[in-house]
Amino acid sequence: MTEFPKLDAALQLSLTGRVALVTGAASGIGRAIALAFAQAGAAVLINHLGRAAEAEALVVQIQSLGGRAVALEADVTRADQIARMLEPMSQPFGAVDLLVNNAGIIAEKPLLQTSEEDWDRMLAVDLKSVFLVSRAVLPAMIAQGHGVIINIASDLGYLGRENFTAYCAAKAGVMGLTRAMAREFAPAIRVNAIAPGPIHTAMVSPETMSAASLAQELDSPQRRIAEPEEIAATALFLASDLSRFYCGQVLGPNGGSVMP
Numbered sequence: 001m002t003e004f005p006k007l008d009a010a011l012q013l014s015l016t017g018r019v020a021l022v023t024g025a026a027s028g029i030g031r032a033i034a035l036a037f038a039q040a041g042a043a044v045l046i047n048h049l050g051r052a053a054e055a056e057a058l059v060v061q062i063q064s065l066g067g068r069a070v071a072l073e074a075d076v077t078r079a080d081q082i083a084r085m086l087e088p089m090s091q092p093f094g095a096v097d098l099l100v101n102n103a104g105i106i107a108e109k110p111l112l113q114t115s116e117e118d119w120d121r122m123l124a125v126d127l128k129s130v131f132l133v134s135r136a137v138l139p140a141m142i143a144q145g146h147g148v149i150i151n152i153a154s155d156l157g158y159l160g161r162e163n164f165t166a167y168c169a170a171k172a173g174v175m176g177l178t179r180a181m182a183r184e185f186a187p188a189i190r191v192n193a194i195a196p197g198p199i200h201t202a203m204v205s206p207e208t209m210s211a212a213s214l215a216q217e218l219d220s221p222q223r224r225i226a227e228p229e230e231i232a233a234t235a236l237f238l239a240s241d242l243s244r245f246y247c248g249q250v251l252g253p254n255g256g257s258v259m260p
């Protein structure tokens with residue numbers, strides 16, 4: 001292993017020379033992570049589903065800052081679409097060595113009203129996609145002998161929350177999958193997760209949550225909803241060499257909602 005970088009230089013959290021794929025990056029936390037990675041020097045593949053205008057606008061923003069990015073559409077619940085997204089001709093920057101499994105959905109529904117279709121959809125987008133995209137990206141990481149995978153879980157994966165059972169189950173699954181993958185692919189590939197608390201995105205809004213659930217989101221010592229950039233900061237750390245002793249960990253930028 002190479003020398004641990006000197007902290008003065010490392011504090012720049014440079015990702016120069018890295019190629020990152022961020023799923024669900026047209027909005028919210030994924031967008032903030034893609035922007036932060038690009039500003040740290042990575043070339044970024046911006047995955048989206050049906051959000052070409054937002055994804056292309058992000059590409060333009062990154063290019064205007066001197067960075068490199070391309071938007072790639074794929075439904076991350078579909079292995080065929082993931083394979084197409086990762087075809088060599090779609091990858092102008094070369095093989096992915098930094099993957100953020102961020103795409104996700106949420107739904108508030110009492111368990112007794114949750115249909116099998118509801119359950120399967122939630123588990124497909126929030127858990128199966130992490131397996132599918134990782135499985136597609138890992139062979140290139142293994143071939144080049146290094147790689148970083150960051151999975152976006154949720155504090156609700158620890159806490160549980162009434163009327164969000166499928167979401168909580170999927171996010172707890174993401175943490176288990178993270179730990180198993182971390183063991184299976186160490187030391188060459190580092191797999192870790194982030195379990196955010198509430199963040200200002202479309203996911204935490206009156207369109208997706210009842211007033212009672214939104215109020216519950218403030219039930220933490222900091223009593224606030226954070227910004228997507230606060231999660232991007234944690235992702236930047238996990239992506240960089242500063243975190244190279246982190247393996248199978250779940251970091252919790254959550255205002256204290258969970259203190260494991």
Ligand SMILES: NC(=O)c1ccc[n+]([C@@H]2O[C@H](COP(=O)([O-])OP(=O)(O)OC[C@H]3O[C@@H](n4cnc5c(N)ncnc54)[C@H](O)[C@@H]3O)[C@@H](O)[C@H]2O)c1
Nearest residue numbers: 024027028029049075076102103104154196198199201203
């Ligand atoms: N906002 C929060 O409070 C919060 C808290 C904890 C965890 N998270 C997690 O953070 C991640 C990002 O969520 P967000 O808050 O930024 O919300 P968001 O809705 O802005 O982002 C989710 C993104 O995933 C994309 N997406 C959904 N299904 C997809 C699919 N099948 N294929 C490709 N892309 C798909 C959406 O188009 C969207 O751009 C999610 O995994 C979410 O569960 C969010």
